[in-house]
Amino acid sequence: MTLLEIELKQLRQAIIEMMALAKKQLEKSKDAFVNMDTEIAQEIIHTEKRMNAMELSIDRHCENIFALFNPVATDLRFVIAMLKINSDLERIADYADGIADYVIDIDKSFSKDILNAVQMNEMFDIAISMVNDIYVAFDKEDTALARKVFKEDAALNEINANASKVISEFVKETHTLFRSSLYLFSTIRKVERVGDHVKNVAEVIIFYLEAEVLKHKKKK
Amino acid sequence: MIMRIESIKNYKMQEQANAETRPYKLATRNVNAYYGNKKVLQDVNMQVRPNTVTALIGPSGCGKSTFLRLFNRMNDYIDTFRKEGEIIINGIDIYRKKIKIEELRKTIGMVFQKPNPFPKSIYENVAYGLRIQGINNKTTLDEIVEKSLIQSALWEEVKDDLKKNALALSGGQQQRLCIARALAVEPSVILMDEPASALDPVSTSKIEDLIYELKQHYTILIVTHNMHQAGRVSDKTGFFYLGELVEFGDTKQIFTNPKNNKTENYISGRFG
Numbered sequence: 001m002t003l004l005e006i007e008l009k010q011l012r013q014a015i016i017e018m019m020a021l022a023k024k025q026l027e028k029s030k031d032a033f034v035n036m037d038t039e040i041a042q043e044i045i046h047t048e049k050r051m052n053a054m055e056l057s058i059d060r061h062c063e064n065i066f067a068l069f070n071p072v073a074t075d076l077r078f079v080i081a082m083l084k085i086n087s088d089l090e091r092i093a094d095y096a097d098g099i100a101d102y103v104i105d106i107d108k109s110f111s112k113d114i115l116n117a118v119q120m121n122e123m124f125d126i127a128i129s130m131v132n133d134i135y136v137a138f139d140k141e142d143t144a145l146a147r148k149v150f151k152e153d154a155a156l157n158e159i160n161a162n163a164s165k166v167i168s169e170f171v172k173e174t175h176t177l178f179r180s181s182l183y184l185f186s187t188i189r190k191v192e193r194v195g196d197h198v199k200n201v202a203e204v205i206i207f208y209l210e211a212e213v214l215k216h217k218k219k220k
Numbered sequence: 221m222i223m224r225i226e227s228i229k230n231y232k233m234q235e236q237a238n239a240e241t242r243p244y245k246l247a248t249r250n251v252n253a254y255y256g257n258k259k260v261l262q263d264v265n266m267q268v269r270p271n272t273v274t275a276l277i278g279p280s281g282c283g284k285s286t287f288l289r290l291f292n293r294m295n296d297y298i299d300t301f302r303k304e305g306e307i308i309i310n311g312i313d314i315y316r317k318k319i320k321i322e323e324l325r326k327t328i329g330m331v332f333q334k335p336n337p338f339p340k341s342i343y344e345n346v347a348y349g350l351r352i353q354g355i356n357n358k359t360t361l362d363e364i365v366e367k368s369l370i371q372s373a374l375w376e377e378v379k380d381d382l383k384k385n386a387l388a389l390s391g392g393q394q395q396r397l398c399i400a401r402a403l404a405v406e407p408s409v410i411l412m413d414e415p416a417s418a419l420d421p422v423s424t425s426k427i428e429d430l431i432y433e434l435k436q437h438y439t440i441l442i443v444t445h446n447m448h449q450a451g452r453v454s455d456k457t458g459f460f461y462l463g464e465l466v467e468f469g470d471t472k473q474i475f476t477n478p479k480n481n482k483t484e485n486y487i488s489g490r491f492g
Contacts, residue, residue: 070447073475077476077477
């Protein structure tokens with residue numbers, strides 16, 4: 001194994017760890033939000049610091065590889081990909097952290113009816129499944145699985161597009177507190193953004209494995 | 221400022237497009253080469269457009285230097301050397317019997333790995349090839365020496381001391397002097413065999429800048445072991461392995477997405 005290969009292996013391992021942690025943060029954010037569990041929310045906020053430290057460490061690692069090893073071809077695409085994935089994973093964890101902040105801020109649980117109406121559980125489940133898919137796709141270098149998330153992202157977008165209508169009707173009918181409705185809408189928006197970042201990661205995995213640029217193209 | 225950058229970019233793209241449509245300057249057809257019974261090049265076909273830089277890369281003993289020296293027939297000095305196939309410059313097979321080697325070498329300059337100036341003055345080094353051609357008129361020589369030293373980016377450093385012995389120059393200056401000497405006889409092709417491998421980073425950078433400048437007027441083939449140098453200076457790259465031209469294509473493509481696994485493994489330092 002060359003020195004560069006050892007560095008790339010370590011970088012890959014760091015990204016796998018970060019993906020696992022981002023997934024865990026997202027799963028916890030679902031539990032915290034659906035059950036209004038402030039203890040879990042505190043855990044998320046605490047772990048977010050670790051995510052930030054990991055992001056900086058991976059950035060530095062990529063910078064060192066560029067400067068010291070001048071990677072080319074697949075190696076070059078791999079390091080570029082890790083740099084981008086790193087940033088997307090950090091954003092995913094940021095959204096989980098943001099949702100945890102809401103949980104601590106909101107003083108009252110949402111009713112099951114409104115959560116069902118906006119398909120909140122379903123949204124979280126799709127987003128978690130997407131993160132899991134890219135985790136496995138990256139680990140197994142499986143571009144077919146990476147491509148699967150494009151459809152899942154479309155499902156998230158659809159739920160998000162309906163959310164404002166569903167929430168405004170619900171507020172009208174039930175006179176629910178306006179402020180908590182805003183929190184709900186923002187949470188939906190955050191989970192939808194998680195889907196966008198997972199999609200970016202999938203594109204980047206395909207880029208480094210197949211040298212194909214999918215960004216800003218219609219996905220098949 | 222942005223408009224200026226855009227116009228330079230457009231100009232470069234246009235230049236590239238023009239270069240892609242010009243007739244080939246150099247070409248080989250089904251070239252095999254042997255040292256005695258040992259086959260060192262195997263069925264090599266390559267076509268090179270004028271005013272381009274082509275890098276030849278590959279591990280030691282892969283045949284890239286033999287291939288380079290086909291174009292000025294330097295391999296002919298090796299008794300056991302023989303070749304099959306055609307080596308074409310400007311549409312003419314340079315191994316035809318009618319071709320005079322001295323005439324051929326006027327159009328093909330060569331720069332070697334180690335700077336090899338003559339133990340003469342800077343001026344005489346550059347004028348040497350011209351004097352051999354019978355040019356002794358001082359004004360003509362002065363003009364060509366100055367022009368060649370300007371082209372090789374050495375003029376500013378030596379213009380006040382052209383009588384200085386060339387061996388007193390630094391390694392990087394000596395190499396640029398050798399390039400000036402090659403340019404003085406007005407070749408149309410320059411062959412470079414690891415021209416910067418013995419130089420420090422600053423001198424290497426100067427030689428690389430020079431190669432970029434020179435391609436406006438010359439067609440350049442360069443053998444290099446420095447992958448990043450190949451990436452920086454060349455338009456096309458050919459990867460040789462065990463005498464075969466494994467892959468030949470745009471340098472950007474070779475260094476970002478090579479088609480052949482051997483190329484990928486070589487350029488990424490996994491073998492060679």
